[in-house]
Amino acid sequence: MNFKLAWVDDKNSSVLHSKMFETKEEAIKESQDKKDFMLFSLEKMEDGSYTWNLLPYGTYYSFKVGIGIKNFWLKYQGYIFTALGAYVAYKIVFAPSNNKKQ
Helix, strand or coil, X not given: CCEEEEEECCCCCCCEEEEEECCHHHHHHHHCCCCEEEEEEEEEEXXXXXXXXXXXXXXXXXXXXXXXXXXXXXXXXXXXXXXXXXXXXXHHHHCCCCCCCC
16 A cells, blocks of 8 residues: 545544555545545655655645744744834833823
């Protein structure tokens, strides 16, 4: 079995289902009635461990974008919070006061 079709059921998104196939065409055909699915090809099998390559089908692009956003957030969250804190402090310090006497 060289290809794995994995999908999430609409009624229970905490459960991941999967099915193995010999060919990519078989897996693609089976995926037609699935809404949220991903397709993988087997890259390596060694000592009971499997390495899968994610193929560009189904929710591939959503997954890649989500991972990119997560990695960006993890890398730059300190800078983002620092900039946000500086902006809020600037607005507080330099905000026009409605209590000034004219």
